[in-house]
Amino acid sequence: MVNSIDLDLLIVGSGLAGLRAAIQAAKTSSIIKIGVISKLQVMRSHSVSAEGGTAAVLYPEEGDSLESHAYDTVKGSDFLGDQDVIERLVREMPSEVYQLEHWGMPWSRREDGRIGQRAFGGYSFNRATFAQDKVGFYEMQTLYDTCQKFDNIEFYNEWFVTSIIHDGQKFCGITAIEMSSGNFYTIKGKALIIATGGAGRVYSFSTYALASTPDGLDMAYRAGMALKDMEFVQFHPTGILPSGILITEGARGEGGYLLNKNNERFMKKYAPSKLELASRDVVSRAMMTEINEGRGYKHETGVDCLKLDLTHLGKEVLTKKLPAIREISLKFSGIDPINEPIDVRPVCHYMMGGIHTNIDGATEIQGIWAAGEAACNSVHGANRLGANSTAECLVWGKITGDLAAKYILDGKSQPPFPLHLVATEEKRIYDGIFRGSGSANPYEVRQQLTEIMNSKAYVFRNETDLVDGLKQVRELHKKTWRHVTDKAKEYNTNFTNVMELDSMFRVAEVILLGAIKRKESRGAHARTDYPDRDDKNFMHHTLVYYDTKEPVLKTHPVTITKYQPVERKY
């Protein structure tokens, strides 16, 4: 017998997107039952790690404009972003910042008490709204705390969702494991918002939380929804060694320099006007070129790196505006940035791609929306600008929360629940994984998989590497790692770790397939064998659908409103 729970709105994932959606839905209606389901404790989602800022136009009187924010984003996206979606983002953002402020967000302030903003890569105005360098943390806290106001939001802490159930057209429910007890549940609902975040842990050197695996993407993918533009993976220029923890772009926004072995600010060669504050893909490529041409440092661990110099900013700026950077650097690398430059190297940081949605965040299945990093409404195109992601989470959290609540209130008829799918899923995870057998250590397999991704689909890519990477991933997939040695029910993270690995394989494959197919260099996807952007053949989005045999690739047009593609220079 499967345990079953009945709710109206299910929100899977409790990052910024999930929580913003929950609040909006609860505001829209106080009678619908909302469940926020997360494999972590709700307040511990990866969003707490976001550091630098949230982009919004707050000071038009000082020269900023929605136009400018939109154009910076379009240009940042290397013209692959859907322009109607981008316009919506920039239009909705200012009020989101004020709304968060009204809910208690401790934004850093100007002397006159108004909200502070700082410079960020790729922007032509200082519009990264900040709260010290813990923006995501404070936003999560504000949303989590504001959720406590509403009695119709229920949190399901540490429930691992395994699949999405629909009848081919309409959403019906999900299956999930309550981790503390190990019980398997069906949760029925009328609408679903997928907000499971990014999947950067498919790379071994990554800024992401250890829980950022692609289970949510994979769930949607297996349920027949397309994954879009997955080949675009953002590598942030400054991951600190050896941990890969992020040093925010805010550090360069406040005036930090990148230096090579010859103590040279090499960015003046690559982006003479914006220097260190060019968009992330540009800076990361410049750094890898420096390293590949032998002008990097060797870190103690044997890894190549460059230096990020903040010493000239002085103690005051570092302790007041970048306290977390100093803390991270002191704690995890033993370096005080007040006195010494930090060792950094490009690091996997963001997935531009995700579940294919339209401008409203709606997926191809009725009653299912996706928001946040898990979704791809194409706001970031081929490269996201810093500070635009938390913004996206807020805006589409709000939009989808509102639409889903209204959809439920409309009371559309529900299809009969396809119980057989629950049985199939139960068989897949319990017979296929929990009771599976094999000899390979799944954790070693996971390490190998992520290292393949790091070496074959990193900042610079080429056909040979990518094809080889795909081959290696598929061979690795065939090994017998689908077994769980821990047989207990309670809090069996061995079991969930293996399920995460299972999803990593499918999504890694999608990333590689998309990257092989896209024979051009655009945004974060830089092919050494096709160094130029090719608008004639590749001005489109990549869609990948699941199939039991071989994934199916399709394309999807890009929406252009005002801004015609031109060459992108910083």
Added chain:
Amino acid sequence: MATVSVPKSSEETTTQPSTITLRIKRSNPSESTEKTFSEFQVPVQKWTTVLEAILYVKQNLDHSVGVRYSCRQASCGSCGMKINGKPALACYTKLSELGTSIVTVEPMNNFPIIRDLAVNFEQLISNHKKIKPFIVREDSEITPGTKEFIQKPEDLEKFLQFSYCIKCGLCNSACPTMATDTSFLGPQALAQAFRYTADNRDQGKDERLKIVDDSHGIWRCHFAGSCSHVCPKGVDPAMAIQLLRGYLLGFRK
């Protein structure tokens, strides 16, 4: 062609790793209620954290270790546990700074154990909810054209430090009242009650004071200071609680 070097996993690095003995307290409610220790040998380097050591065990020696973690950078609050007898974040404690060759990790006190090092947070979560941790005022929902409530940097300073709280529960684990009082609100919740009360945008002071002025509320804090002693984020709940009590005693307005 661009070649990309990959950061190596810890074993292959240049510095010679030494090893420590990691003792993990185990308990699994479905098998037996007995609490026992398992011992493992773990290679360490100067920056190896306790969390990394535990994950090394989980990945290579015993997959069944139950431990909660996520961000590995002291922002999410998952990995609180007792390390060599004191509550601390595993991802924020380096083995090298402990300076012992045997490191003992146990689940946090004053929380029910789910399994091994993972504990149940229901009480912390519901106590946090009880103290109305949000801005209480009528116009907290914006309308078109709304701008921000003005908040000077010095107004911000009055509560900012208390909003550093990552809800890790270490303070509740260290507090002597929490050790025996199952109904105590606890330093985490009380500090948040002050955080919102001290915010110049908030108007919920009276409501919140009523909530904490209970037989298991703020008065069960005796300023033992242990909460602040272990807080990894500099929140200083002990200060927050005394300042909040200042309102009740009429020392503050």
Added chain:
Amino acid sequence: MAERLSNREGIKGMANPTRYGIERVAYWLQRLSGLGLLAYLIGHIYETSSIVNGKIAWDKMLALTQTTEGHLILTIVIGMCVFHTGNGIRVMLGHGGVGVGRPGQPEYPYKAASLNYKQRLCIWVSIALAALAMMYGYSILMGE
């Protein structure tokens, strides 16, 4: 079972002051001395009640308490009383929010402002005063 795994530290947690600095020791001493003083108060009231039964009863009671052990106990009571009073005043002021530091942006590595030197000084002064008072009291008691 649930009870077994509740993992509350129990009275041990209240009683184990060593891990968390002097403030925790002060907390524990305040408690012990409070209880000790209460016990003494009850005893003292019982002791003095003998006065209503006339001189003989009073002298008998006095003889019972004016022993070496009695003086030792009284010395401890003096210590407890002084510490409890001194520390009690610190705690009371602290509870009112006096001398517990001001909120401000903490700097890594974090040091809690409420565990400041003023507080620590007060605790040590209370302990020192208690010790002095005990010595003085002992000398008077024994000096007879």
Added chain:
Amino acid sequence: MRESIIMKIHYGTALGAVVLVAVHILMRLSQKYSDSLQYQNVLANYHFLPYALMLEVVLILLSVHGFNGLRVILLELKQGATYERAINYGSIAAMAALVAYGSRTILMAGMGVS
């Protein structure tokens, strides 16, 4: 009663006690310590009305403070509605009993026997 009122009483009684206990102890030192405990001297104290009144006040303050302190400790040790009610009423009863017993001494010593 609201907990804040109880605790204000707790602090108030403590503050009151500081002064009065000091007086009480200093009385022992105003003469030779052992003399201060002589039957006649003690009785004289009780006959001196202001001092007897002060003793009464000290008695009340300390009983209230002490038993409330005990109540607090017990309340933190174990929880449960019945238990807590028992503790609350128990400590009031104990306070009253101690005050009654101590007052008896003060009253009788002050009025009668000489």
